[in-house]
Amino acid sequence: MISAPEMRESEDEVDEADDDLVRTFWRKMMERYGGEDAYNRTIVEQFKGPADPDIIIVVDKLLTGFDAPRNTVLYVARRLKEHGLLQAIARVNRVFDEDGAPDKPFGFIIDYTGVLKDLGDALASYDALQGFSPEDIASSVLAIRDEANKVPGAHAALLDVFKSVSNSFDAEAYARLLADEEIRAEFYVRLSAFSRAFSVALASPAFIEATKPELLKRWKDDLGRFVSLRAAVSLRYAERVDWRDYEKRIRQLLDRHVIARDVLTLVEPLNIFDDIAIEGRRQEKTESDASVADTIAHQLTRSIEEKWDEDPIFFEKFSKLVRDTIADFHKGRITDLTYLSKVRELRDKVQTRQDETDPTPARLRDDGHAQAFWGLAKRNLERVGVDDVELAADIALEISRIVQKRRKVGWQYDRDVENVIRNDIDDFFFEELRGQRDMLIDPAILDGIVDDVLASARVRLAQ
Missing domain, CATH: 1.20.58 (Methane Monooxygenase Hydroxylase; Chain G, domain 1)
Structure with a gap:
């Protein structure tokens, strides 16, 4: 994004060919947009959207009055200080969580001139930050190497969730361990910490070059494996949050860094009322009978909760029956196959509103x-x-x-x-x-x- 050629100020010599090129470009932009203000406004609005342009190069522009939350990377190639530096940093610190957009947990600042060493002084002198502690101010911008240093510890903490599972590649054992809501919540927290640190680290060529290839591969493989597990258990235990979009974003991250495509297996939701789909899932052997049974049981529980007010007496009774069946399985009282059979039977009774122990009078069956x-x-x-x-x-x-x-x-x-x-x-x-x-x-x-x-x-x- 340039200013009008006659307004350009530079100490650099520009040959006539370059000057003609700039002027020709400017005339085309003015013809297309009808004026400099419209040209600037249109480019900025397009940048805020999902399409092109993906990058804007400016000189002494857009430091104030510019707000593009999707802006993720700032390249600083000139000296800035104090308020000007803070304004520049603010270009990438906006929260952006639009549906379908890439995840943006933070912004990146690529500093070509060493201005970030002055950021502490700039932040400390900013009146609006007087109420914040020095620790809060210091943590507002972090070096990629500092985040990268967290990767080994975050990875170890993630593995520690499953220390009670003897076979580290037994996905079914991992999923059963995560039936406990507290353990599952802790797993999510630790996976998020690891994926955050690792995704930042992968943005650094220095990190990739300094890390042993076999270690890098293990971290990538484990991230893919655990993201797949997260997506699977969120569906298996009928959580309200569908993590498949998160899984796709991690796939994009890993694909960019050359990892086998089969590391991540997208988990498709199972229609628990479709017996053909259930039998197909079992025959494919992509899931165990226990996994299918858990999916049916927990989705049925969620469905009962959502419909509770429609018929509190009926749903209260069957909610308890489903919960008791889940508990019987996880305490080892019934086999995988018996578990699947029982939850399918309960599902059918809920769907048809059948209760043999307390039959509804015949004259009510049509109402x-x-x-x-x-x-x-x-x-x-x-x-x-x-x-x-x-x-x-x-x-x-x-x-x-x-x-x-x-x-x-x-x-x-x-x-x-x-x-x-x-x-x-x-x-x-x-x-x-x-x-x-x-x-x-x-x-x-x-x-x-x-x-x-x-x-x-x-x-x-x-x-």
């Missing part, structure tokens, strides 16, 4: 909402010793009818609509329980039924 309300009504009635499944069914059907009759768009947030629904339900309780059945039930229990059922209805029957 999924009434089935959920029945469980809630039944639980509240049992608290006062009323074990009458048919009464609970009557209540469930009538409340389902009332809500569906009175609801309208946004009813779940409309207090007036809810009051009408409650009044209709109270009328039903008075006429049916006192008038038709001559039953006296504690009003607090009836209120509990209404509160529980409406909480479910707001989710199930929302508009």
Whole structure:
């Protein structure tokens, strides 16, 4: 990005051919953009985006009023000091986490003139940093060699997570160890520290030249192996964060530094309700039966948590059954194959809402909402010793009818609509329980039924 040729100031001699080239380029830019301001503005906006240009070379430009968070590398080829140095450094210290963009945990400063040795003084004299400690200020810019020196220790700390696993290449044993959430969280922290230090170190030719090739290869291989493990266990244990984008970024990092393509194996999500896909995964033998079972069990648990409010009674029961089955396997009480069989059976029951130990009355089977309300009504009635499944069914059907009759768009947030629904339900309780059945039930229990059922209805029957 240049200034208009007649405004260029330089002590260097420029031959006429170069001068003509510059002027020709400038005329083309002015014709294309219509003026210097538009030219500067367009180039800057394009640089902020994902396409070209990837690099901008400037002289005495863009030190103020320039904010491009994707800017990752700053090349400093002239003397800067104090405020000017801080302004230059600020060009690459912006956080950038746009979807689909490369990871940017920090910016790089390539110092050709040795100005960074003055950075401490510049930071210390900056009024806006007066509240920060000298240690915080000193850590704002780190030499690549300092980060590179962390690689061996970070690698050792990462391996230490798995010290209890006798076979260091037993991926299944590693994955089972990471079933423990605390161990898995620590693994993520240590893997992040290692990948961060190693990725910075790989940006330095001096580091690559000074490191033994066999050690460099081991670190690269282990990074690939552990990133694959991270992606696999995040899916296996149904974590809310999908690490596959992280895995792809590490693949790009390793590919740039010439590593075998088969080090990383992208892990595809498994549809736990697709038995053909499950059997295909087993036949490919890319995962053990235990791994497939863990994936089904933990995704089923996550699905139950997400749908909990739709039918709290049913999902509470099956959540416990799934958790008990997971615990039985990890305590060695059942085999891999039995584990897989049990979680598939539980999955089918959750999907079809089957509960042989507490069957739903036949007349409710065509009304999924009434089935959920029945469980809630039944639980509240049992608290006062009323074990009458048919009464609970009557209540469930009538409340389902009332809500569906009175609801309208946004009813779940409309207090007036809810009051009408409650009044209709109270009328039903008075006429049916006192008038038709001559039953006296504690009003607090009836209120509990209404509160529980409406909480479910707001989710199930929302508009």
